[in-house]
Each structure stands twice: as C-alpha cells, then as structure tokens.
Amino acid sequence: MSTRRRPALAVLAIGTLALTAACAKGNAGGSADAGSSSAPRPSETNLTELFAPPKIEVGTADDSKGPAIEPEGVVKGSTVNMIDRDDYPHLDPGRVYDNVTANFHLLITRGLTGYKKVGDNHYKVVGDLATDAGQVSDGGKTWTFTLKDGVKWQDGSPITSADVKWSMERLFAPFITEGPPYIQQWLTEEDYKKSYKGPYDGKELGNIETPDDKTVVFKFNEPHADANYALAMTGYGIVPKAKDTKEKYDKTPVSSGPYIIAAHSLDKSMDLERNPNWDPATDPIRGAYPDKWHLEFGYQALAVTDRFVADTGDDQKTFSFYTHVAAERTQQVLQDKSLQDRIMRRPSPYGDYYYFNLDRVKDVKIRQAIAYAWPTKQIQTITGGPDTSVINTTILNPSVSGWEDYDVFGFKQHPEGDLDKAKELLAQSGDPTPTIVYGYNNTPTEQRVTVAIKNQMAKIGIKIVAKPMDTKTWYDATGKVENGLDMYWGGWGADWPTAATVFPVIFGPVRDGGYNQSHLKDPEVTAEIKRIEGLADVDEANKAWAALDKKIMETITPLVPGLNNVGLQLRGSKVGGAEIDPISWVVSPNTIFVKP
C-alpha cells in the first residue's frame, strides 16, 4: 500500500521466507516419501482459492449506509488485545503512507471513502463520511461528495465540508512530507508544494469548493477515474479545522472513528475506548465490536508465535496486526492439527521484481534470454517452497484490479528455466556471452538465491557478477540512476488496487531516489500511460493496463517478475472475525470481535 514501508516489508518478507525454509517439512531421519511432492498436504487443495484476487468494485449509495456487515457469530463488548513489534510512527493521518499505520487508523480516523468488506475476498469502495463513493462530472475532472448527516468529531461537533477541505489543504504544508502525493498532484502540478504552501497563512486552494456545509467539490486539472480509491487512503483522512495543532497533531489526534486514544505510552502500549459520538449507523466500514482495545508493542515474532501457540489466559483474546509466524515455528504451526482453525493465510499484494537496468542492458534479446532461463522454481525452493510463495508471471500483482494472467516467458511451463530457448535468443543477440552485474540484499537467503541464479546463468553462458549490498540502504543504492548495476531486486505495492498506482510510478520519471528502477524511457509506453490515466471509464482503463502489462513484457522486458509471497499468521482462540486483509496485507480491525 505504500512506498515508504516497502523496504522494511520487503526485508521482513525475505526474512520470513528465509526462516520458513528453516522450518518447512523436513525429512531428516524420516522415510523417503514423508515429504515428497506427491504426498497430499493440507495447503495444496486450497491454493487456487487462496490466490484468487479480491473482488473490488465501487459501491452504491445504499452500500455506503451503516452499519457494517457483521461477521458470523459476532459478539459485542469486552476487551481485545493486540501485540506487535512496533508502535505507530504517525497519529496524524496526513503523514501516514504505510499499510500497518493505515490499518491502525481505521480505529480513530475516517475519510471521504473507504473499503467495505461485503463478502469473503469481496470489497466495495463506498462513501465513509460521504453518502456515496463520489459523483463524477465534467468527464472525470470534477468529483462531488456529500457528507452524511450525524457524523461527528469526538467532542460532538459536526464534521463539515470545511473540515474536509482543510484536511486536503494542510497536506501542502511544509511539515507534512510523508503522505501520498496523488490528490495534491491532481489538484495542482507534479511538484505540488511549489504552487501552494498550505492553509495556515490564510490562503485557500481554489479548486476544492464547499458550496455548503455538506458538499465538497474537487476540480482536478485532468480526468481521474479513481479519485474515490485515492481518497480511501489514510493519508486523506480528515483533521478538524478548529483543532489542528500542526506538528503537535501527530501526538494528540482528534478522533472521528469509533475509538478514542485513552492512554498512550510511546513504544510500549496504547489503550482505546469507545468514542461516544461515533454512530455505527453512519459507518458502513467499521464494525467496532469490542468495547476496549489494549495494544502492546515490542514483541518479536518468536514471542508472539509462542504466545499464540500456547493460547492461555488473556492471550486467548489476543491477536496481532502484522506479526507473521516465526520461521522457527512455521513447520510446527502448519503441521499441528489443533492450530489449523487459528491460522490466517493471505498472498501478498506487493509486486516483486528483478529489474534490468535498461541504460546498461540494452539488448532486449539478452534480457529475454535471462527471463526465459530464470530459475523460478529453484528460487522458490530456496525461499521456503510453495507454501509461502507462488510463481508470478506478470508485472501487476494478481490482486490489482484489471490484472490479466499471461505467461510470455513460460515461468509456469518451465519453472526450472527454459535453457534451450534462452540459448537460442542469446545466439541471436549482439553478445552471446554477456556479463551481468547483479546486486543483491546481503542476507543469507539472498546469498543462496544468488548462487542459484549464478549457476543457472552460467549454463547459458552469461557471467553473473554478484554484488552484495547493505539491506538498510538498498533502495538508496539501487534508486540512484548511476547505480552501476545491471540487475537488481525491487518491490512495489499498489496504493489502491488499480494499475494507475503501479505503471505511472515504476515506469514514471527517471531520477535519483525515484521508483522507475528499470529506467524505462520508452515514449510509446509513456504516451500510453498518459492515455490510460485520462480514461474516465474504469473497466476500459483496467483492460488497457492489462494489455500494457503484457505488451511491456513482450516487447521491452524491463524486469523478471519475482515470486508472490504468502503471509502466515496465528491468533488467540477467542478472537473472532480476524483475517489478513487482501488489500493491505495486515489483519483489519474492522471485523474483530471477542468470543465469550
């Protein structure tokens, strides 16, 4: 869901996989067929279903009415506990651009729109504070939202259109640097902080209009068919105009959501109590079933897993937003039958790529030869096997709406790599024995992956020069235009499940610290991206994105798609309604309840 948390998540995911490998089904001293691939395993039956992308559509005004759809067997009341590793870096919604913090903000912050769960793996973008998911006019340039009756701040004062306008304008202020850029750019220009400095000096932004207390009108410079998706991001959550304390708001936020922060001990714990002025009848998204929340921080994966496995006392009413099962325990968790009903699994919505540096690897035949020979299956084995990852063949993650499956390079047909085809292409290329400088995260797992890649490429005559790199500064180093590398891993997660938050970014402007890591500067692709961004019809745009995905891979091949990871978490036995959200890849608080 974000760029900023991405490096950490990537490392986390890799770490998880590395450790998963350590604990997957072993055969030491066992019989020969105990772990053979032909033996039935509980996970295998479900894979297709598990990896089905969530269905996400835009809801109607009826869908936008509260209360939220209740999960089966819901019980209200009691206190739920949540344990995790880290406290939240920002309580000011405008400064949130990572999935974990955004997930927490569902408890205290509302926005114009949001994601409503309507069924299993089925979501609708509905009006949260607004009566519907927005009315489009002027060919997609004008978006009109009407606020619901009875929506209030925690002090009981009504939420007005002026508050919404203020919340958008303050994102231009110099102290807000962390949030998403989309709405600001659409209202002004790409470098949006140049044209407007925020509302604190009394200046207003002309193209957000508030004709009355209940109506907000956004007037964008160009058509944007998915403004309702963009506004569902926590970064566009609302802040009260009357109580905005600028930088200090990050410590003392005012709640518009179902809970109020009653106590907060930094990096240690947080207690939430009900917000008496939140009316479930106005909220289609948040269930808010427990009376109180007790959040604790500072727990590592192993401790969290052990507590859930033991499942005693108060831990039965405990779950975790994002702590995955510790590697050392994965096998135990997957094989223990008594834990099966407390396991949560979900494929990652993030895209993993092995980028080519197009400035250096200029011959498309070489790039395609590498793609054909790519040791997908070997990498999967090294990183923990098919229980924690699946083979991916596209640029878009399958969870992104509009994703269409294709397999240009036969990653699924030849998971071990199609060496003949690769050799054939290399023979036609300008240099049949190229040298590729490959940068990798210097972790034990990545070292092993690199060995596999190196051996595989040696078979077709490509020499891999492997450069170990520091994990902490990974994106700083590979994000430089002159990075001195030919190939490197990179990840990107869609900010909302449309390709409009993928292609314009990863094939966008080439600059230091930018996200166009393949340095693709094809005028045709850029023109096509601009054209699709201008399409008002979402379905048409989605189709065009999918076609562009395939076309880029077929004609340019700027990257080799990596594996899609699968998350694995546990929860306490008395926590109901918990599942890993397919959009944000963390456990959503909206459906959580405590069983008696």
Added chain:
Amino acid sequence: MTFPSPAPSPAGTDATADTAGSAEPAQPASAFVGRSPGQLMWRRFRRDRTGVASAVIVLFFILVAVAAPLISLLYGKDPYTTYGLDDPGLLNEYGYPLLPNGGISSEFWFGIEPSLGRDVFTQLVYGIRTSLLIALAATLTTTILGVVVGIVAGYTGGRTDNLIGRVIDIMLSFPSTLFIIAFMPVVWNLLVSPGEEMSALMSATTLIIMLTVFGWASLARLLRGYVLSLREREFVEAARVTGASPTRIIFKELLPNLWTPILVQATLALPLYVTSEAALSFLGVGMMEPTPDWGRMFLRGTEVYQDDITYLMFPGVALLIFVIAFNLLGDSVRDAFDPKIKH
C-alpha cells in the same frame, strides 16, 4: 669463568629432573650435555600420548585441506554444483533432502545441503581448506608482528616502550568483533571496483588483515614482559659489555629464549583464528557464497537443524574435533617446552 650459554632456560636445567623420573632413569651427565633444548622438547613430546594423538588429528585435517582438489577429483563431485536443484529427485519442494539423515547415500557420503542441494562432503573438505588457510596465514602474520613489536618494546624501553605499550592497550581494549563487522563492508567497497565481483582471494586477504590487526597485541605484550626480565639477566649484560650489537643481542641472546612462549602462543592462536573466522562468516562478514566455508556451513546448520540435524552435525563435529585437538596439541607443546608447569 662463566660461560654465557645461548639458552640457559629454566627448561634446560629442569629437564634433568624431569627425565630422571621418567622411562629413562639415571641418565648420565654426558647425555644431558649432548642434547639441545629442541631435542629435549621433542623427546618429552613423544612420550605425551594425548599430544601425539592430537598432532595426528591436526595433521590429518591439514592433509585434507591441502589435498581437497584431489579428494574432490577422486570422489567425483565438486562443492559448487547445486545437485539438488539440478536433479529433481534429491530435494523436496521445501528444499530439504528426500532421503533420511540429510540425504546420505552412496553418492553423497555426507548428504546434501538443504535449499541449494550442494554436496556436503566436498563442501566440508573445501570449507576446512578455506578456514585453515586463513587461520594459518593470520597466525603467521600475527606472530611475526607480535614478536617484532614485543622485542622492540621490551629491549629499547623508555619512550618507545611507553608508546608501544599504549598502542597495545588500545588494541587490546578495542571491541574487535564489532569493529570488523562495521568496517568490513567499507573495506570491500574500497577494494572492489564497481562492475567486478569480490574474489575469494580478496575477501580472504581482508579477513587475514583484520585478524592480524586485532591479534598481534596480546603476543607483543607477553613477549615485552619476557624481554624486560631477560635483558637484565647476566648473559645479556655480559654480551653488552663485550660489545655485541643490539642485533646480535636480540637474535642470538634473546630470541632463543623466547621460542617457547612464541610457539605455545602460536599453537593456541591457530584454533582461535579458525573459530574467529568461522564466527565472522557466521556473522556475515567472512567468506561469501559460493566459496565453501566452515563457519557459514555451521550457520546454515543452526538455521535448519530442526529439520535436518545431519547438516549441522558434520561441520559442527569436525570443527569441535579440530579445535579440541589443536588446543590439546598446544598444551602438549607447552608442557614439552616447559615441564615446570606440567599439571
């Protein structure tokens, strides 16, 4: 007339007492006269069964390390090919060997490595080679540096001694492991040009340099102490009075008396460097994939031991045997040189 013996070490005189009570009783004085301290030491060492057994084991390891390519050739496998990934019948989909006991078979004597499926036997043989070479080189360089600095400090005394003493203090109090972990990536960046891979030789060299930089100080301090007491002894005084040059005094008078501590320290240092090298590889700043390495094998073993204990056993037990054998050897050498402190 007194005769300034080149080596009137306590070991020499005490040797009589030692040999007197042993298997060769009542050695006449003529036998004592005819033997150098080295010969005496050798005789004493040969009678130490533990010492001889340790020496055989250590020699075996060294032989294995030296003959690694030959062993690999005869055995028909190499430590770099990922047999398990290339041949689908060896590893399951989680990357663990299908056969019991870590995939031990007539083809893979010590089993196959989890995940990458390389041959454990050749990995271990080559890993021992890597580790021993680095440890041996580091021992050699630290000993030479330690001896030079220690003698210079002890013999010259005064300001030089003071300065060197402070440098040694700093080196000894330095958190060396932390420093190496932090500094190693910087060194690599400096030495390796972009677009090139770091060669195994280069990382071995940096490791040896790092181990030397932090290893010489303790030996230097020890030798400085010895030299300080030796230089006031009569035979040194006498040499000085007769007009011997400092070079002659150092090499002919002092050094022969220092061989005991030097040899003992060196034999104890080598296993220490083997474990240090393993530890650094364990911590990620040692030898890189795909160079086979004892320490990295051990690290991987601790990650997968729940499912493949065999992979931990082979490098673990080999390391254990080697370090114990070498430490016992060091003890025996010291005892042979200096029977006064025999237990």
